[in-house]
Amino acid sequence: MTPNCTSAIHLLLLGLGIGPGDEVIVPECTWIASATHITHVGATTVFADIDEATWCMSATSLEAAITPRTKAVIVVDLYGNMPDLDAIRQVADRHRIVVIEDAAGALGSVYQGAKAGSFGIGSVFSFHRTKTITTGEGGMLLVDDDRLFKRCHFLRDHGRSQTKHYFNTEVAYKYMPCNLLAALGHAQFQRIEVLVQAKRHLLSRYRQAFADIPDLYLNPEPPAGRNGAWCTALIFGKSHGMNKEKVIDELVKGGFEGRPFFYPLSSMPAYGGETPEKKCKNPVAYDLSGRGICLPASFRTSDEELLAYCNAIRSILGKSPLVNFT
Numbered sequence: 001m002t003p004n005c006t007s008a009i010h011l012l013l014l015g016l017g018i019g020p021g022d023e024v025i026v027p028e029c030t031w032i033a034s035a036t037h038i039t040h041v042g043a044t045t046v047f048a049d050i051d052e053a054t055w056c057m058s059a060t061s062l063e064a065a066i067t068p069r070t071k072a073v074i075v076v077d078l079y080g081n082m083p084d085l086d087a088i089r090q091v092a093d094r095h096r097i098v099v100i101e102d103a104a105g106a107l108g109s110v111y112q113g114a115k116a117g118s119f120g121i122g123s124v125f126s127f128h129r130t131k132t133i134t135t136g137e138g139g140m141l142l143v144d145d146d147r148l149f150k151r152c153h154f155l156r157d158h159g160r161s162q163t164k165h166y167f168n169t170e171v172a173y174k175y176m177p178c179n180l181l182a183a184l185g186h187a188q189f190q191r192i193e194v195l196v197q198a199k200r201h202l203l204s205r206y207r208q209a210f211a212d213i214p215d216l217y218l219n220p221e222p223p224a225g226r227n228g229a230w231c232t233a234l235i236f237g238k239s240h241g242m243n244k245e246k247v248i249d250e251l252v253k254g255g256f257e258g259r260p261f262f263y264p265l266s267s268m269p270a271y272g273g274e275t276p277e278k279k280c281k282n283p284v285a286y287d288l289s290g291r292g293i294c295l296p297a298s299f300r301t302s303d304e305e306l307l308a309y310c311n312a313i314r315s316i317l318g319k320s321p322l323v324n325f326t
């Protein structure tokens with residue numbers, strides 16, 4: 001366990017020895033935490049496009065972003081969706097780069113029979129207050145390599161010697177977990193299926209609410225697996241002529257909250273802002289992000305609240321309201 005998922009990513013990059021002169025690839029559409037520590041270790045962030053069907057990085061976009069300096073790729077299981085990890089692994093192996101799986105929001109997702117978090121040399125989870133399992137703040141680092149595990153373990157506790165008390169052999173970090181929060185997380189792990197099913201219930205309600213409207217897209221189910229549905233997102237197909245700002249404005253006017261699909265990271269001021277070149281390089285991310293919103297995902301959302309929210313979206317699309325869920 002780590003203080004949060006962001007610090008788990010930092011620890012993993014440090015453990016892998018990634019630093020100045022190295023490049024690390026991340027998808028355009030993710031929470032900024034997937035990428036920030038690439039900058040903090042002194043490496044260069046390279047943004048890859050996302051896939052129209054999975055909304056995650058594709059193997060093709062990964063391959064297009066690889067250069068002789070690429071050391072690692074951080075693949076993100078966005079909103080519980082799973083990327084095509086078989087194809088991504090093949091590309092990464094061919095180019096000898098390590099795969100890190102950011103499964104922050106994918107607890108309970110399964111791809112080709114394997115659980116999210118079991119791919120790559122290391123993976124990370126988040127137990128942030130909005131996540132399927134929460135410890136208020138918290139995260140987890142899973143490492144599939146003994147040497148790397150020992151290195152991360154050492155770096156997270158001030159580079160403390162294993163054999164001599166209060167003796168430090170390197171200037172390192174304080175990324176220790178809080179044991180009280182670990183107890184909270186452990187208790188929630190006992191009922192993980194109940195929590196994941198509650199998230200999947202929301203996804204199935206949304207599927208019902210929009211089933212009669214063509215050209216609308218919700219989190220897809222991965223091949224031979226399932227979507228943990230941490231957060232359901234809705235992409236408006238081009239035929240609806242919608243963009244996320246317009247939908248959010250309408251929702252807010254109706255007294256509802258509206259949250260956007262993640263902006264392409266390269267378009268934000270933190271990474272220098274949008275340019276025609278960036279948009280042209282990763283067109284799917286810029287296009288999909290512009291047409292997507294995140295739907296209410298709280299465990300405590302009642303059917304009545306869900307119905308009112310879905311009907312607000314149906315009304316924006318000029319569709320009649322649903323009377324109830326079946």
Ligand SMILES: Cc1ncc(COP(=O)(O)O)c(C=O)c1O
Nearest residue numbers: 004005006031033034104126128
């Ligand atoms: C994809 C992704 N990665 C990393 C994080 C960071 O998690 P934390 O807030 O636990 O540091 C988040 C948080 O929402 C996330 O969605």
